[in-house]
Amino acid sequence: MNSILDTFDSLSITLLETLKRFPLASLSAFLASLILILLIEIEYSPTNEIVLLANKVAFVLTLGIFLFPVLYLLNRSIFFKLIGIGVLVAYFYFLPLEIDTLAVLRHMLLILALFFMFFWAPFLNTNISNKNIWEWTMKILIILLVTIILTLTFYGVFYILMFSLRELFEVEVLDKRYWQFIILVLGLFSVNFFLSQMPKYICLLQLKKYTRVGAVFTKYILTPITMLYMFVLFAYIVKILLLGLWNEVTIDWMIIGFTFFAIATYMFWTPLVERLHSNFRNLIWGSLFVLSIILALSIWIRLIDGLTLEMLYLILLFDVWLMLISLYFLFFENASYKWLFFSISLFIGLSQSEYVIDWLLLLMR
Template identity: 20%
Template sequence: MNISNFTFKITKAFENSIKRFPVTFLFSLAACITMISIVEYRTSPPSTLQRLAMILILSIPVTLTAKIIWERRQEDYARLLIYYAVSFVFIIGYYFIYLNKLDYISTSRIVGSNIIFYLLFLLIPYFIDRKNFEMYSIKIFTAGFITSIYTGVLYFGLSAILFTIDRLLEVKINPETYLQTFFICVFIFAVNYFLSLVPRIKDNFTKDVFPRAFNILLNYIVVPLLTAYTIILYIYFFKILITQNWPKGLVSHLVLWYSFITILVVFFLAPIKEDVKIAYYFTKVITKAIIPLILMMFTSMGIRINAYGVTEPRYYVIIAGIWVLLVFVYWNITKETKNTLIPFTLAITIFISLFTPLSSFSISRYSQNKRFENILKRNNMLKDGKIIKNPNIDKKDKQQISSIISYFEYRQGIDKLKFVPSDFNSSKMKEVFGFEYEALYTPDSIQYFYYRIKQNSLIDIKGYDYFVQINSYNIDTTNMKEFSFKYNNSNATLYIFKNNILIYSKNINEILKGIYEKYNMLQKDTELAVDALTYVDENQNIKIKIILNNVSGRKGEDQTPTIDGCEFIIMFSIK
């Protein structure tokens, strides 16, 4: 195929996609523009803009689902307008109800909602008992795979052109341009090309058109690999049973992702399992052999939950494990399976875990509050619903209390933690509990942190002649008129030169140490007032104010903070 024919094919595909899904195209275009705008901010884009991007991205599968429902029912265009109107109402309502702020819960929900609507988009044309749903799914999967390859080639090609222009023609290309190019490739090219490959409702598929390459991939590569992996897992679990040494957090990852992949493989093999012996015997054996492994996973998670309570990640492992187990049980007890139930029940499972009273957030909040209460009672620190100071409790209990407080600050909000005063925050631990925060170290004794100034903060520049923003990610010297600035990552030191003569230097770790001693590291992401991240200094040459716009790093067992990255706001005057 020559270039002109390929260009014509792509153009025609785009034309067909936009004609069939015009509203989805508009939302995808809007999402692209919004993401490009966010990149322009470089750091700390407005929360409203981020939430707008999230809801626009969700609008893509929502409007797709509305159009697919209309195509399935073969109704008139007036009904299509109604479906779109309902979609718009849903999108607006979702934005104001579930996306009214940007935090861990709203982000988790938006990710889950996207998955739910993409599952519905896949499911609706064949729900509930239309035949050959697996073949239709293979077609969709193949379309996604081809689109990914084309998009990757397009992005890397455009990036190579930008890089060449930058380096050879000396036309400055900002690093942000590469990310913006990626968003254009994804939201403009990838979305539209993929939708051009989505089959029409009237299209029929049979097992006779099962892709030969896909057949070889599944039966002669994937199936042997999964078989070997299953054998290794059984050997591993027999070792666990003999030694009674349960690994921390590893078993769930070993089993859960393997179970998801196995479900996908068994699902894709369904059309040909009666004709291909490898597929038949693999399907028959694996759907039974995997069940004891899942039960072992539940045992491992039970040990973790008994020790540390339920958190959202552990909840997701449990509910995903329950769904996986039910799928395999269903395949074992049903002779004529309806595989449309697999994405349908997965969508329901995700909905339950995010939006119901049995959600991960509700269950985790209850579990961690109960664990908190038990620790306080065990140490005689709770009386009439109020916390009593006790600085002499066991170090392990101090660590557990600290980790619970960190969990609520980072995930749920400290106002959801029972018994603490209404104005409590992590800096008041000694005042409320009688002891400072006790870090529960990772196995490598490293704790990571991220400090940043509050969004939309007002910065006072009075009394200074110059203002500049630099970051530690660019170690090259930044030149501005007669001044130049350099940050050395190896020793975390900022240097300021005037006419190539050093007039000021400062080790940023020294600034950070004071912040750490005052505010500690109770969570991975801590938002502080401008004054808390401000350092004022002067010498015989310069009067300077340094604001750590954001700073990330880690602290080892020696308690010394180490900077991994930092962005500075610097104001100074020359004496």
């Protein structure tokens, strides 16, 4: 009995500490889940203005779930909380009442930009080693993975329970209950669990070496796969150049895929060595710089052939980012991971700017 009470006390303290650290994020998650559950209950109607407004509010609140924690990591003053509220109000004002597919896509990209802020926001004004940044990054990713697993576990248990009730006792459960339950879990548990696991004092985060599994994975699985990917990709590019197939094939996604493989490989080596060898650094970032030039050439050829810039806009921004970040890591021996993550957030944010879109369209005319 005492152990149960101790567990309950521990959970209560953790919850209260989370609410104290991230009150607006928890509130945003709660309100968003509540609104979405109610919308599902009344069966969402795109013709009802009140329903559309409620959906818009929930949409904006989901952004707040990510916005307020990263602002907390940047600065814990109330001023930054007010900035966050102001950003959400402005976002609500400019967001259309009827949310279409394009608005959803832009919303997801903004959330992605905010998520990458988790990796650099605590270190913006701090000179810190890449080992510390990588340790923090892995910590966040592990917390996210555990949160996803626990969320899926909750849903799996609920699904099995509902299935058992239907099969054994012929209790019919409406399909919308499943959606309501997963939203409830996401809003009440998942968000708060993720936030509660974030280290309170980042400066006290201990550097850890890989386990044997981690070292073997990095050295003998991830690195060889990346090198093989590089060889195949460049061989394919040579084939395209020799046969003049630029107008028939596109290599955008192959280059994008290799970019993430290469950067992940480079970063996974961080805990294994004191300083990455210059040849390895030049190989990874040099190959990415060459690929950025090839990708720019591919985009240019397709623009000449009549493809509109609107269709290549995100790829063009990705190419600009890849070229700049490659040069940064090539020419700065002490290049910091925080600027890598910062640049990702920045370019994703810029990709949603109407001014940037208009400027690029004007530039390419």
